[in-house]
Amino acid sequence: MQAFTQLNGIVAPLDRANVDTDAIIPKQFLKSIKRSGFGPNAFDEWRYLDHGEPGIDNSKRQINPDFVLNKPRYKGASILLTRENFGCGSSREHAPWALLDYGFRAIIAPSYADIFFNNCFKNGILPIILNADVVDGLFQAVEADEGYKLTVDLATQTVNTPDGQSYAFEVDAFRKHCLLNGLDDIGLTLQHVDDIKTFEIKHKAAQPWLFN
Amino acid sequence: MAKTLYDKLFDSHVVREENGTALLYIDRHLVHEVTSPQAFEGLKIAGRKLWRISSVLAVPDHNVPTTDRSQGIADPISRLQVETLDQNCVDFGVTEFKMNDKRQGIVHVIGPEQGATLPGMTVVCGDSHTSTHGAFGALAHGIGTSEVEHVMATQCLVQKKSKAMQILVEGELGRGVTAKDVALAVIGRIGTAGGTGYAIEFAGSAIRSLSMEGRMTLCNMAIEAGARAGMVGVDDITINYLKGRPYAPTEAQWDAAVVYWKTLHSDAGASFDAVVELKAEDIQPQVTWGTSPEMVTAINGRVPDPEQESDPTKRGGIERALQYMGLEANTPIEAINIDKVFIGSCTNSRIEDLRAAAMVAKGKRVASNVKLAMVVPGSGLVKAQAEQEGLDRIFLDAGFEWREPGCSMCLAMNADRLEPGERCASTSNRNFEGRQGQGGRTHLVSPEMAAAAAVAGHFVDVRTML
Numbered sequence: 001m002q003a004f005t006q007l008n009g010i011v012a013p014l015d016r017a018n019v020d021t022d023a024i025i026p027k028q029f030l031k032s033i034k035r036s037g038f039g040p041n042a043f044d045e046w047r048y049l050d051h052g053e054p055g056i057d058n059s060k061r062q063i064n065p066d067f068v069l070n071k072p073r074y075k076g077a078s079i080l081l082t083r084e085n086f087g088c089g090s091s092r093e094h095a096p097w098a099l100l101d102y103g104f105r106a107i108i109a110p111s112y113a114d115i116f117f118n119n120c121f122k123n124g125i126l127p128i129i130l131n132a133d134v135v136d137g138l139f140q141a142v143e144a145d146e147g148y149k150l151t152v153d154l155a156t157q158t159v160n161t162p163d164g165q166s167y168a169f170e171v172d173a174f175r176k177h178c179l180l181n182g183l184d185d186i187g188l189t190l191q192h193v194d195d196i197k198t199f200e201i202k203h204k205a206a207q208p209w210l211f212n
Numbered sequence: 213m214a215k216t217l218y219d220k221l222f223d224s225h226v227v228r229e230e231n232g233t234a235l236l237y238i239d240r241h242l243v244h245e246v247t248s249p250q251a252f253e254g255l256k257i258a259g260r261k262l263w264r265i266s267s268v269l270a271v272p273d274h275n276v277p278t279t280d281r282s283q284g285i286a287d288p289i290s291r292l293q294v295e296t297l298d299q300n301c302v303d304f305g306v307t308e309f310k311m312n313d314k315r316q317g318i319v320h321v322i323g324p325e326q327g328a329t330l331p332g333m334t335v336v337c338g339d340s341h342t343s344t345h346g347a348f349g350a351l352a353h354g355i356g357t358s359e360v361e362h363v364m365a366t367q368c369l370v371q372k373k374s375k376a377m378q379i380l381v382e383g384e385l386g387r388g389v390t391a392k393d394v395a396l397a398v399i400g401r402i403g404t405a406g407g408t409g410y411a412i413e414f415a416g417s418a419i420r421s422l423s424m425e426g427r428m429t430l431c432n433m434a435i436e437a438g439a440r441a442g443m444v445g446v447d448d449i450t451i452n453y454l455k456g457r458p459y460a461p462t463e464a465q466w467d468a469a470v471v472y473w474k475t476l477h478s479d480a481g482a483s484f485d486a487v488v489e490l491k492a493e494d495i496q497p498q499v500t501w502g503t504s505p506e507m508v509t510a511i512n513g514r515v516p517d518p519e520q521e522s523d524p525t526k527r528g529g530i531e532r533a534l535q536y537m538g539l540e541a542n543t544p545i546e547a548i549n550i551d552k553v554f555i556g557s558c559t560n561s562r563i564e565d566l567r568a569a570a571m572v573a574k575g576k577r578v579a580s581n582v583k584l585a586m587v588v589p590g591s592g593l594v595k596a597q598a599e600q601e602g603l604d605r606i607f608l609d610a611g612f613e614w615r616e617p618g619c620s621m622c623l624a625m626n627a628d629r630l631e632p633g634e635r636c637a638s639t640s641n642r643n644f645e646g647r648q649g650q651g652g653r654t655h656l657v658s659p660e661m662a663a664a665a666a667v668a669g670h671f672v673d674v675r676t677m678l
Contacts, residue, residue: 016532017525018404018504022644027625031275031289033249033296035357045646054289083525085405088438088504089642090623091340092247093356114408114440115340115354122358172372174233185358186260189366192228192235196263196368199227199237209461209469210239210333211266 002124003182007105008151009078012069013142019082020089021116025098029054038094039101043069073146080107081138086127087116096123106152108159110135121175122185126154128169154180214479217445218376218411221351221476225334227368236371238363239333240345243270243306244319245297246625247338251361252300262304263367269328270301270308273318274625278588278615281312290626317591317617320344320558324428325591327457331446331473336363341558341641343434346443347427348450349476351411353440375485377410377439378478381418383492388675390568391426392560392639392658394418394490395433396498400508402488407439410486413478414444418492424453425564432559436505436641445477499545499671500643500656502533507643509545511661511673517541536645537653538633545671548655549581552636553612553666554648555659556588557622560639563597565659569639570603572663572677578611579669586613586628588620612666624649637665 029041031054040058047069049062063070069077080099086109087095096119099107105125110132112120120127130138141161142148151160154176159167171179178185189196204211215223227235248270255261262268275290285291294311301308309315315322320341323329329345335352336342338360345352355369363369379398399406412434414427422430427444434442444450451470454460461469496510507530509516518530518541534541539548555561555569566589578585587607589595595617598604604614621628622640630636630652639662640647643654657665664674 015528017529020504020642020644022623022642022647026646026650027623030246030625031287031293033253033293035250035253045650051650085408085438088404089340089644091338091342091354091356093250093338093358096356111405111408113405113438115356115435119356119358122356172233173231174370185370186258186362186365189235189362189368189370195228195235196237196366200264200367203225203237207332207469207472209330209465212459212461212465 001122001182001184004105004124004126004154004179006151006153007078008149009105010074010076011079011081011142011148011150012074012077013139014068014080014082015139017083018085018088021087021092021095022089024087024095025092028052030092030094035097036101038098039103042098042102043067076103078103078105079150079152080104081135081142082107082109083135084109084111084132086112088113091115093119096120096125100125108135108138121179124179124182126152126179128152128159130159130167130169134167214482216376216478216482216484217349217413217443217476218351221332221334222373225351232372234371234373235368236334238336238367238369239267240328240335241268241363242319242323242335242337242342243268244274244337244339245272245293246274247357248300248360249293249296250357251364252304254361255364260365262306262364265305267367268306269323270297270306271316271319271322272297272311274619274623276311276618277626278618278620278628281616287627314592314596317594318558318561318619320432321561321590321594324348324424325593327454327460330454330460331450331476336369340435341432343440343442344428344432344558346431346434346441347424349443349446349473351441351443354435374411374440375409377407377412377486377488378484379412379414380416380487380489381414381492382416383418385418385492385495388497388660388678389495390658390660391422391429393495393498395430396500396505396508396656397490397495398488399433399437399505400498401490402437404436404504404506405438407434407437410439411441411443412437412439414442415478419444420447423564424449425562428562429559433641446473497658497661497674499661501537501539501545502530503536503643503645505641505643505656507533511545511671513545515539515541515543515545546673547670549635549670550637550665551583551634552630553582553585553662554621554636554638554640555586555662556590556620557640558590559641560659561588561590561594563594565639566594566598566603569659569663570606572660572674573610573612573667574606576610576667578666581669582666584613585611585666586615586621588615589617591617621648623647637662637671
């Protein structure tokens with residue numbers, strides 16, 4: 001996993017609540033057996049006017065000029081600003097894979113769905129929670145100023161605006177550690193092999209039917 | 213100290229804990245073809261093995277055709293994904309119910325059906341509707357593919373304990389009011405993010421009187437309320453359902469298990485972080501009108517008017533939903549005509565669901581404006597049982613199609629889908645934009661209500677037909 005330390009990037013505003021993972025990456029693209037290549041199909045049904053299928057050349061498709069991510073001013077955005085309950089619905093990790101592949105490394109919203117939130121951390125994406133009023137203010141700032149950038153600093157847990165404002169955010173200490181260092185969870189857990197084995201023996205003695 | 217069911221399940225699986233983050237031991241890992249290939253690949257690249265092969269049970273369900281399977285899967289990309297699962301199961305020694313196995317079906321139907329889901333277990337699957345298995349007094353939730361790989365390699369999940377919410381439904385559900393209606397009414401009340409950060413326990417006399425099928429429907433939809441896990445305490449209904457299932461313990465082990473399972477309920481006086489109360493008698497048959505499961509009303513209700521909503525984000529959401537759904541504000545729900553009907557999915561494809569739908573369809577005909585009404589059993593065994601009971605004849609005589617088991621048009625990864633603009637009465641769990649096919653319009657209902665809509669050609673109060 002790519003480490004996340006500091007990010008200075010263009011902010012793209014997606015002004016909708018309850019954006020679900022079916023919208024982030026539609027089901028037909030879940031047929032892939034790979035982890036990569038989902039970026040061109042992120043938000044596929046909103047982003048293109050024609051129907052997308054895996055394997056077709058997306059560069060030849062009809063772009064929806066009204067969809068916010070298609071506006072030239074948000075080209076190259078690496079921070080997605082959105083509304084509450086982002087990433088609700090299916091557990092598909094293809095959603096963060098698609099966002100990452102598109103170029104997003106951080107998301108700012110008032111709240112997220114649990115599974116999506118968790119999946120982001122496994123893929124080097126930082127989902128930041130700021131309160132709804134702050135998010136509102138950021139939407140206005142992004143709208144007002146073409147090329148608006150924010151700086152996200154994970155070590156200090158702050159989002160910093162060009163005019164010097166700084167918003168603090170919470171992040172779980174373990175997740176922060178993994179993200180800052182780009183650590184693979186499995187490797188960390190396997191440091192506790194003895195604990196797992198000890199637990200397993202005790203668990204099997206108490207409930208042998210779980211091990212049939 | 214009095215413990216909640218969630219406390220008991222969580223605490224009994226903690227391998228170690230550090231700064232509030234636990235390593236939680238996983239008893240059962242269910243696997244399907246969509247969210248596992250990258251996990252198996254990760255193991256192969258790192259040279260890792262499965263920690264406990266016998267904990268894993270695999271089945272292809274999302275991509276499988278629901279029509280004749282003798283020629284295999286026509287779509288080469290779907291076929292490759294299913295073949296990849298088959299190969300991975302061979303390579304890693306995992307038990308798989310392959311596409312043509314009579315036990316094949318939707319992963320959340322076959323786990324319980326086989327007794328592979330047992331009370332007291334931690335159950336995970338790379339699928340958000342894993343919450344279904346909580347109906348058995350288990351701690352079950354959906355995980356992402358990275359976590360699938362993590363559980364495969366370590367038998368553990370890195371997990372912080374959630375808050376506990378109790379949803380208490382007291383009283384008696386009316387005739388024609390089902391677990392699905394309870395689920396939708398709960399989501400209508402607390403919203404799709406109402407359960408975020410919580411594990412939900414469903415309790416109260418109305419829940420205790422539900423069958424296991426009903427409890428599974430309810431827990432299945434916990435994720436639509438934002439909760440990764442839903443659960444119901446163990447009682448005789450749970451235990452009777454499990455007795456004699458292939459993976460359930462037998463003889464002395466069964467007796468010992470039952471003694472333990474009977475402790476799996478919240479203690480009297482256990483405290484919850486949130487309690488939501490509903491009266492069973494207040495719950496009517498529900499129909500969603502929008503593009504989120506919380507956009508729901510009773511069958512005798514109307515499509516809402518965005519003008520009446522003061523919150524601008526919510527108003528924008530309603531306006532966008534009505535536009536997508538092709539609905540006018542204030543339209544009576546019963547005046548909405550439908551094009552297709554889908555009875556199936558991990559929410560409502562079990563034998564009891566099919567019986568209930570068949571009872572409504574019996575001796576009637578699918579309305580002429582309905583282009584397709586399909587019934588997709590949750591598993592090969594559900595299908596066989598239904599056929600033994602003659603339910604297939606009832607559906608076929610009424611003009612429904614009777615299909616092979618799988619996820620089908622719940623998410624339209626196989627060939628079953630809505631065309632743009634088509635409107636569907638669906639017993640599935642998500643009415644998101646494009647969920648059942650790009651441009652498709654989904655209304656979530658119970659199996660009874662779906663069958664009633666099929667016959668009437670529009671939504672109708674099934675209670676007038678019983």
